[in-house]
Amino acid sequence: MLTIGCHLSIAKGFAAMGADALDIGANTFAFFTRNPRGGSVRALDLDDVARLRAIMEEHSFGRLVAHAPYTYNPCSAKEHAREFALQAMREDLERLEALPGNLYNFHPGSHVGQGVERGIELIVDTLCTVMEPTQRTCVLLETMAGKGTEVGSRFEELAQIIEGVCVRRPELSDLLGVCLDTCHVSDAGYDIIHDLDGVLAEFDRVVGLDRLKAVHINDSKNPCGAHKDRHARIGEGYLGAVELGGGEDVFAAIVSHPALRDLPFILETPNELAGYAREIELLRGLSDAASCGK
Numbered sequence: 001m002l003t004i005g006c007h008l009s010i011a012k013g014f015a016a017m018g019a020d021a022l023d024i025g026a027n028t029f030a031f032f033t034r035n036p037r038g039g040s041v042r043a044l045d046l047d048d049v050a051r052l053r054a055i056m057e058e059h060s061f062g063r064l065v066a067h068a069p070y071t072y073n074p075c076s077a078k079e080h081a082r083e084f085a086l087q088a089m090r091e092d093l094e095r096l097e098a099l100p101g102n103l104y105n106f107h108p109g110s111h112v113g114q115g116v117e118r119g120i121e122l123i124v125d126t127l128c129t130v131m132e133p134t135q136r137t138c139v140l141l142e143t144m145a146g147k148g149t150e151v152g153s154r155f156e157e158l159a160q161i162i163e164g165v166c167v168r169r170p171e172l173s174d175l176l177g178v179c180l181d182t183c184h185v186s187d188a189g190y191d192i193i194h195d196l197d198g199v200l201a202e203f204d205r206v207v208g209l210d211r212l213k214a215v216h217i218n219d220s221k222n223p224c225g226a227h228k229d230r231h232a233r234i235g236e237g238y239l240g241a242v243e244l245g246g247g248e249d250v251f252a253a254i255v256s257h258p259a260l261r262d263l264p265f266i267l268e269t270p271n272e273l274a275g276y277a278r279e280i281e282l283l284r285g286l287s288d289a290a291s292c293g294k
């Protein structure tokens, strides 16, 4: 069975997210570890976390994909911004120990004119400082669209970050992975519409498919190579809309690909819960049809 869910609001707590997930037919979900704008964080309610863990166990949820707020920039040129990212990530990882065995996804950041190499160096520094070999959360670098000075839109850049951490702290190797965002990789110029196999073979060659731990499944408001990062609902963008050159078969191939089908899929489409429920149903249907057709 496909492990799929969407980004949910943490406003009402952990157990409420579990209940929302069940309501929409999800068996995983994503959530911001703190308010994406403010950065403040409320005290962890361990009873609430325990209620979520019971729901997850009872309903055989897959791994959750916690999301660091977009406001973290571990490769900023400003020291106080880097310091904030570092402290916040360390705190997030400490808190996630209450929900062991899940995933923590972050945007590698923007080098803001310092150059990709310097950006990568700073991201490696941050990861080497905040991660601990005893942590039970796997940290994922997200594939980026390449807007502005974003680091991580090329597989080579992600590989360099992972390599950089592994050279300095080999004991962290098993705790590092990648989350592939379908909107971002397409925007970055990887043609997953016509050549998903080729893109994944390239990922395997450069990063290694064993590093791939989660998928953000989104349509894109822009064509391949646009470097924009604007998510569309499934079937309403360049990946899924026939009139834009895509189609349902693009998403069928994604959810049934042997390298992807067992990973958690997270929707980050512009939607309310009812819209997410429809997309989950659609993608489950495409996955079932693909596995019957084989």
Ligand SMILES: [Zn+2]
Binding pocket: 142, 181, 216, 268
């Ligand atoms: Zn994403």
